Amino acid sequence: MVSTPYLTDAFTHPPNYSFPHNRLSRVLRDPQKTPVVLVACGSFSPVTYLHLRMFEMAKDYVRHNTDFEIVGGYLSPVSDMYKKPGLLSARHRVNMCTLASEDSTTFLMVDPWEAFQSYQRTAIVLDHFDHEINTVLGGVHTEDGEHRNVRVMLLAGSDLISTMSEPGVWSYSDLEHILGRYGTFIVERAGSAIDQATDSLARWRSNIYLISQLIQNDVSSTKVRLFLRRGLSVRYLLPNSVVDYIEQNGLYLDDVTSSPINSNLEKGKDRDVAGGSQKKDVQQIC
Ligand SMILES: Nc1ncnc2c1ncn2[C@@H]1O[C@H](COP(=O)(O)OP(=O)(O)OP(=O)(O)O)[C@@H](O)[C@H]1O
Numbered sequence: 001m002v003s004t005p006y007l008t009d010a011f012t013h014p015p016n017y018s019f020p021h022n023r024l025s026r027v028l029r030d031p032q033k034t035p036v037v038l039v040a041c042g043s044f045s046p047v048t049y050l051h052l053r054m055f056e057m058a059k060d061y062v063r064h065n066t067d068f069e070i071v072g073g074y075l076s077p078v079s080d081m082y083k084k085p086g087l088l089s090a091r092h093r094v095n096m097c098t099l100a101s102e103d104s105t106t107f108l109m110v111d112p113w114e115a116f117q118s119y120q121r122t123a124i125v126l127d128h129f130d131h132e133i134n135t136v137l138g139g140v141h142t143e144d145g146e147h148r149n150v151r152v153m154l155l156a157g158s159d160l161i162s163t164m165s166e167p168g169v170w171s172y173s174d175l176e177h178i179l180g181r182y183g184t185f186i187v188e189r190a191g192s193a194i195d196q197a198t199d200s201l202a203r204w205r206s207n208i209y210l211i212s213q214l215i216q217n218d219v220s221s222t223k224v225r226l227f228l229r230r231g232l233s234v235r236y237l238l239p240n241s242v243v244d245y246i247e248q249n250g251l252y253l254d255d256v257t258s259s260p261i262n263s264n265l266e267k268g269k270d271r272d273v274a275g276g277s278q279k280k281d282v283q284q285i286c
């Protein structure tokens, strides 16, 4: 692995923050394997079954194709300062992710660190996980008591990874840090070709794992928000507890728009939505 020039232990924590690790497995079942924690960064506005499915797909992929053992998984909702259109307040997004994770697989947790502070780049978010898991908690150990460092890896859809080839969205040093030091599992997403997404990332090929979607499912938070605004049901697209929360709090009934904090960050995403298959689907819904 490439060493990092800027791993820091001087992270700024939001008030009353403590790192959630209740579902982090501290014992490696197979000592031959490398322990890994999956981190999914995104808006989660709202979290959908597809976000949860990403972890299940990664779990199957890891078991059948790699020498990793997953010891934990995290949803890391982005800060309100990301100011992406449709981004509900961090409080609601974190609450919905928490309900969804409680409803789901045993290794999934929600880390509110990013959500309740200023915008943090993904490279810094991964450093934060590395620091909390390996430095503060001391990693994991085998059944024989041998210490092992946990490898932190980004779990993302191919649409997010394709923005890594767009000028100005990610800095080269951040890509080197994310893909060179940590690595990623990329889940194929309808409308965003997985091969194209990784063409220009070939130099980090050995740290990039591609997961095909064997059952195509293109649920997106954008479509869920559109449905809600039009009074259409979103049940069975997201966990019932999240649907109930949205209804009880009257969320997504208005068109929430905001100006981007960083036009380059947003540009990548806007192009994705405007240029990909999502736009067609959205027009059909309208
Ligand atoms: N249907 C899907 N298939 C594969 N990956 C997905 C899917 N939906 C979301 N993801 C991935 O989940 C992560 C977080 O996504 P995000 O919260 O931005 O959801 P989204 O549905 O893309 O949101 P929005 O529609 O608001 O842009 C990203 O890495 C994204 O690529």
Ligand SMILES: NC(=O)c1ccc[n+]([C@@H]2O[C@H](COP(=O)(O)O)[C@@H](O)[C@H]2O)c1
Pocket: 041, 042, 043, 044, 077, 078, 082, 084, 120, 121, 122, 123, 160, 163, 169, 170, 171, 174, 265, 269
């Ligand atoms: N340079 C960066 O670190 C960078 C650039 C673009 C997106 N991102 C992250 O990717 C995620 C994107 O989420 P959306 O797909 O909802 O826009 C967010 O967590 C955001 O912080 C990071």
